[in-house]
Amino acid sequence: MALSTEQALALLLILNSAHLTAVAKKPNESVMKALAETPVYLTSDCPSQDRVVVSGSAGGRAVLPCSYTPTPGQDVEVRWEAYPDQVKSVLLITSKTPSAPIPAQWSGRVKLSDEVSSGNASLLISELRLEDTLDYLCTVWINGICVTYRNVKLTVQADCPSQDRVVVSGSAGGRAVLPCSYTPTPGQDVEVRWEAYPDQVKSVLLITSKTPSAPIPAQWSGRVKLSDEVSSGNASLLISELRLEDTLDYLCTVWINGICVTYRNVKLTVQGPPKRDSTTSTTTTTTTPTTRPSATQKTSPCPTQQGNAAAQRRSYCMKPL
Ligand SMILES: *[C@@H]1O[C@H](CO)[C@@H](O)[C@H](O)[C@H]1NC(C)=O
Numbered sequence: 001m002a003l004s005t006e007q008a009l010a011l012l013l014i015l016n017s018a019h020l021t022a023v024a025k026k027p028n029e030s031v032m033k034a035l036a037e038t039p040v041y042l043t044s045d046c047p048s049q050d051r052v053v054v055s056g057s058a059g060g061r062a063v064l065p066c067s068y069t070p071t072p073g074q075d076v077e078v079r080w081e082a083y084p085d086q087v088k089s090v091l092l093i094t095s096k097t098p099s100a101p102i103p104a105q106w107s108g109r110v111k112l113s114d115e116v117s118s119g120n121a122s123l124l125i126s127e128l129r130l131e132d133t134l135d136y137l138c139t140v141w142i143n144g145i146c147v148t149y150r151n152v153k154l155t156v157q158a159d160c161p162s163q164d165r166v167v168v169s170g171s172a173g174g175r176a177v178l179p180c181s182y183t184p185t186p187g188q189d190v191e192v193r194w195e196a197y198p199d200q201v202k203s204v205l206l207i208t209s210k211t212p213s214a215p216i217p218a219q220w221s222g223r224v225k226l227s228d229e230v231s232s233g234n235a236s237l238l239i240s241e242l243r244l245e246d247t248l249d250y251l252c253t254v255w256i257n258g259i260c261v262t263y264r265n266v267k268l269t270v271q272g273p274p275k276r277d278s279t280t281s282t283t284t285t286t287t288t289p290t291t292r293p294s295a296t297q298k299t300s301p302c303p304t305q306q307g308n309a310a311a312q313r314r315s316y317c318m319k320p321l
């Protein structure tokens with residue numbers, strides 16, 4: 001017999017779920033087939049919804065979307081399973097017994113939408129963990145018949161918490177403090193980095209607390225300095241002799257033991273009469289694009305939740321203006 005792709009997928013899904021007693025107790029009049037000793041049911045007529053990819057940040061929450069068309073007075077069951085090893089599934093929740101014990105990894109962290117009866121079968125996972133990065137399966141059963149299913153891929157990214165983006169203004173020739181802070185923990189290996197985004201795509205390194213005297217692009221050379229209180233948690237940057245072309249986006253990141261612990265975007269606006277000085281009118285920034293810090297970097301400095309990876313890389317940690 002020739003199975004359609006969808007049928008084959010449904011078969012695979014049901015095979016995967018086979019060890020679940022709750023699925024196994026669902027024999028009904030639809031197309032089912034028992035195989036070998038373990039009860040396995042083939043439901044070849046369960047329509048699928050498009051597979052979706054959802055991403056979230058560690059500690060945050062994610063909504064795994066799933067829906068169905070409600071028909072009043074019917075016996076509806078929504079089930080969510082996870083696939084920790086791509087072969088066997090574990091039951092996370094079912095609308096029939098939403099408080100039933102589940103694997104410790106998800107205990108207390110999963111919840112069905114409040115609107116299940118209206119057709120919203122989405123799953124909420126809170127306090128996301130990196131190990132929640134898995135495939136999930138939603139199935140909806142009406143009167144014991146699977147009416148729809150959906151595969152959802154969840155990706156949980158390590159998070160670097162952001163501080164509120166701030167806007168700082170200064171006058172040409174004057175100075176500006178770009179604020180950034182972190183909570184110091186004594187005895188830790190702290191690195192504060194400041195970068196500028198001359199073209200919104202690539203960043204240039206202005207200063208790092210590890211090597212504060214390292215050469216930097218000519219535009220800022222001799223004009224940037226870290227706060228004297230870096231070890232007390234003040235990671236602010238001082239820029240002196242402000243130039244109009246310093247009007248840019250800046251990024252502060254703080255790394256403790258190679259892990260990004262906080263970041264902040266700062267928009268600097270420099271106002272004043274345009275300088276006629278020949279040394280400043282030509283803004284030939286011999287900027288060398290910097291790479292991300294330390295090989296010990298363990299987390300993405302960008303806590304962006306949604307969107308494709310390429311867009312995230314492109315925008316790095318810059319928030320839209
Ligand atoms: C379904 O419920 C979830 C959780 O309450 C919510 O975030 C989502 O927006 C709902 N979806 C629709 C389509 O209403």
Ligand SMILES: *[C@@H]1O[C@H](CO)[C@@H](O)[C@H](O)[C@H]1NC(C)=O
Binds near residue numbers: 177227228229235236
């Ligand atoms: C941090 O240091 C800068 C530069 O020394 C200073 O202007 C600013 O007031 C300090 N911020 C705090 C919160 O102490």
